[in-house]
Amino acid sequence: MVMLAKGIEDASPQSGEGSAPVLSLTGISKSFPGVKALSGVALDLYPGQVTALVGENGAGKSTIVKILTGIYQPDDGQIRINGEPMSFPTAQDAGSAGVTAIHQETVLFDDLSVAENIFIGHAPKTRFGLIDRKEMTRKAKALLERIGAQIDPGVPLRDLGIANKHLVAIARALSIDARIVIMDEPTASLSHKEIEETYELVERLKADGKAILFISHKFDEIFRIADRYTVFRDGEMVGAGKIAEVGERELVKLMVGRSVDQVFPKRTPQLGEEVLKVVGYAHPTEFEDIGFTLRAGEILGFYGLVGAGRSEFMQALFGITKPSKGAIRIDGKVAVTRTPNEAIGHGIVYVPEDRGKQGVIKGLPIFQNVSLPSLKQTSRNGFLRLAEEFTLARDYTQRLDLRAAALDQDIGELSGGNQQKVVIAKWLATKPRVIILDEPTKGIDIGSKAAVHEFMAELAAGGLAVIMVSSEIPEILGMSDRVIVMREGRIAAEYEGADLTPEHLVRAAAGITEVRT
Amino acid sequence: MIRLLFKSREMILGAAILVLVAAIASRFPAFVAPSNLANVFNDTAPLIILALGQMVVILTRCIDLSVAANLALTGMAVAMLNTVMPGLPVPLILLVALCLGAFMGLINGLLVWKLDIPPIVVTLGTMTIFRGIIFVISGGEWINAHEMSDTFKAFPRAVMFGLPVLSWIAIAVAAGFVVLVGRTPLGRAFFAVGGNPHAAVYTGIDVGRTQCAAYVLSGALAGLTGYLWVARYAVAYVDIAAGFELEVVAACVIGGISIAGGIGSVGGALLGALFLGIVKNALPVIHISPFWQLAISGSAIIIAVAFNATSSRAKGRVILKKAEHAL
Structure with a gap:
């Protein structure tokens, strides 16, 4: 590995140095209702060089990818290719300008053959206008050989692993003569061997003179393959330069920044008895050896990169998926949560990340949405008592200050924020001991965020044990009494008090052990 | 006031039925004679019973195409049972029919639940299998009126308080469903599962089990109707009620039961069945082929679906709704 790295350093073309960028973005801004995703960012990509784009979740990395590939239109700013101003109204325009993206979950067609995938939309034709299969297979073979891929162009894509699918995507990029290749966390779901192959491929593309934008959360790979870096934070470009001139510590600092503009409620946590104890929770494919304790009145943050296994663990805790090993205790007594129903019975409730999809039930009126998990309490002899349901719903929606014309109104008529209140009222009505909030403020505006944080603090003050899964560092730091960092399905670290710093969190989540300077 | 009256789909459908009946009555007053209306209702009773069972299945985002085949198989089974044991009392026959039908529903439910088909x-497959089994057990033979015992044939036709037992059973099933759907946790679960299966899971509702329960209900009612049908028409053969599942x-x-699940009511299913029943019975009266x-039923389906689609779209307009409440 070291040998290879050395070899690459020698081989990496220095010709790119000083040459003009092939792609240059200046002053790019993009807003969504309530959110400014990008404000005046700049990004340069040079031929034959790898530029690493780093930043926290929500820093605007995927927005810039979508702008580059013609999926979003920037509100402001300029895109230049070889100095020429360009715009990409559609994905096709981006493609014909030579920009191609290889996504984490590659967008290809499983039931078509490798060759068909490579040439879809621009297959070689016979003189009768039909697809020339022979020519297509020959060209596909040549392209695959060029990138060192040993794939038979005739097999259906379905039969390939993720790494090989990436290779097909790259072959496709070469077939349309892409000059700019965007790789969005290409190694996120690959094995060690496949990652090595990906690095080799990046080197080949570099040698071919392609400009590569490499998005990654893994610092080791950034330092290994990137030539340049650009750092985004909260939709702004906060730093760029040559990777050789920057240290890991510096890069982390740029990423997390110092300023935390959000205001979080001041709390003096009053920790009570231990409510929940998890021992050795494991799942065959998603997580392993998760253990922690949680006390009444405590807010425990779960931080990690996307795909670290946090939500998967929470779902197992709540009984949606089954753990292969492990035990939980509630109030010191062994509890089994094989189904959500059992979890609710033990006082564990889970407010999922996607509230629209997993929270409200449209078609049912507000009060029935609230009473749904509490029907045992509101019914007698197996028959529902609507009056009881109504009272229950009124009590809990009033506590949350729900704005609705009437409780028998269809929930679909409420605004998003009010729907969320109904979802939370629904869970509070079950009188839980532990509430799990998965990304509680994802996709909501700053004002509503503050309200959710305020409310979370109130819940904890009321003696509820709160688990908050969040990928936003300010939120984790601002709300949690204690933070568990997960990485690749395991607990990487646990911090509280003075140890709770953004640098610690990012390092633990990214798996940085040694300090490079 | 008018808006309030027309607010619910059921009201509109009810009004449409009244208009239809009035239009027929204006030319053929005999149609609205109480005895004739009772006949029409009695004719429609099997459709009502099956539509109620189908309703809960559709509420959970499923569909049961095997009801007519279930009906025919159960009908054949109890008719054969009757020929072998003519002395078997009717309550026992009813029990056998319900259990056999429920068992077939359970097969559907388990396939949907456990195998995720x-x-x-699933029901297209079981529909064909059930029909095939009828052929196997009967050898393709008919069981005719003279082979059935008198008590077996008399039950659905026996008149109580001015209506045949068949009609009373439909009324009882409808009443039972009002309670089941509106006043039990299972009824609520049907709506929750169809309205948002993901949310239902997070609320502690077992989606597969709820769907399975809906199939068992639908199957039990199909079985019950199987006996009533065979006894009423005093004949059992492979092809009875062929294609009836589509009418259901x-x-x-x-x-107004949404094929997308989660929306519907007992009243809606009842009126939908009555509408079809009236059309079917009125056309021969007014000498229309x-x-x-078929064309009228088909048009009614398209109109109903188009109407439901527009009414649910209007629901998205939160501002207008607010204005409405303010008025």
């Missing part, structure tokens, strides 16, 4: 595929689904759709019946 799309409902339309049509009744539900016309009655029964072939037109």
Whole structure:
């Protein structure tokens, strides 16, 4: 590995140095209702060089990818290719300008053959206008050989692993003569061997003179393959330069920044008895050896990169998926949560990340949405008592200050924020001991965020044990009494008090052990 | 006031039925004679019972295409049972029919629940299998009136308080469903599962088990109807009620039960079935070819679906709704 790295350093073309960028973005801004995703960012990509784009979740990395590939239109700013101003109204325009993206979950067609995938939309034709299969297979073979891929162009894509699918995507990029290749966390779901192959491929593309934008959360790979870096934070470009001139510590600092503009409620946590104890929770494919304790009145943050296994663990805790090993205790007594129903019975409730999809039930009126998990309490002899349901719903929606014309109104008529209140009222009505909030403020505006944080603090003050899964560092730091960092399905670290710093969190989540300077 | 009256789908459908009946009555007053209306209702009773069972299945985002085959198989089974044991009392026959039907429903439910096969595929398959089994057990032979015992044949036709037992059973099933759907946790679960299966899971509702329960209900009612049908018409053969499942689904759709799940009511299913029943019975009276019946049923389905689609779209306009409440 070291040998290879050395070899690459020698081989990496220095010709790119000083040459003009092939792609240059200046002053790019993009807003969504309530959110400014990008404000005046700049990004340069040079031929034959790898530029690493780093930043926290929500820093605007995927927005810039979508702008580059013609999926979003920037509100402001300029895109230049070889100095020429360009715009990409559609994905096709981006493609014909030579920009191609290889996504984490590659967008290809499983039931078509490798060759068909490579040439879809621009297959070689016979003189009768039909697809020339022979020519297509020959060209596909040549392209695959060029990138060192040993794939038979005739097999259906379905039969390939993720790494090989990436290779097909790259072959496709070469077939349309892409000059700019965007790789969005290409190694996120690959094995060690496949990652090595990906690095080799990046080197080949570099040698071919392609400009590569490499998005990654893994610092080791950034330092290994990137030539340049650009750092985004909260939709702004906060730093760029040559990777050789920057240290890991510096890069982390740029990423997390110092300023935390959000205001979080001041709390003096009053920790009570231990409510929940998890021992050795494991799942065959998603997580392993998760253990922690949680006390009444405590807010425990779960931080990690996307795909670290946090939500998967929470779902197992709540009984949606089954753990292969492990035990939980509630109030010191062994509890089994094989189904959500059992979890609710033990006082564990889970407010999922996607509230629209997993929270409200449209078609049912507000009060029935609230009473749904509490029907045992509101019914007698197996028959529902609507009056009881109504009272229950009124009590809990009033506590949350729900704005609705009437409780028998269809929930679909409420605004998003009010729907969320109904979802939370629904869970509070079950009188839980532990509430799990998965990304509680994802996709909501700053004002509503503050309200959710305020409310979370109130819940904890009321003696509820709160688990908050969040990928936003300010939120984790601002709300949690204690933070568990997960990485690749395991607990990487646990911090509280003075140890709770953004640098610690990012390092633990990214798996940085040694300090490079 | 007018808006309030027309607020619910059921009201509109009810009004449409009244208009239809009035139009027929204006030319053929005999149609609205109480005895004739009772006949029409009695004729429609099997459709009503099956539509109610189908309703709960559709509420959970599934569909049961095997109801007519279930009906025919159960009908054949109890008719054969009757020929072998003519002395078997009617309550026992009813029990056998309900259990046999429920068992077939359970097969559908388990296939949907445990094997995660799309409902339309499961019930298309079992529909064919059930019909095949009828052929196997009967050898393709008919069981005719003279082979059935008198008590077996008399039960659905026996008149109580001015209506045949068949009609009373439909009324009882409808009443039972009002309670089941509106006043039990299972009824609520049907709506929750169809309205948002993901949210239902997070609320502690077992989606598969709820769907399975809906199939068992639908199957039990199909079995019950199987006996009533065979006894009423005093004949059992392979092809009875062939294609009837589509009429059942049509009744539900016309009655405003959303094929997408989660929306519907007992009243809707009842009215949907009645609408089809009236059309079917009225056309011969007013000398319109029964072939037109298909065209009319088809148009009613499309109109009902189009109407439901526009009414649910209007729901998205939060501002207008607010304004409405303010008024």
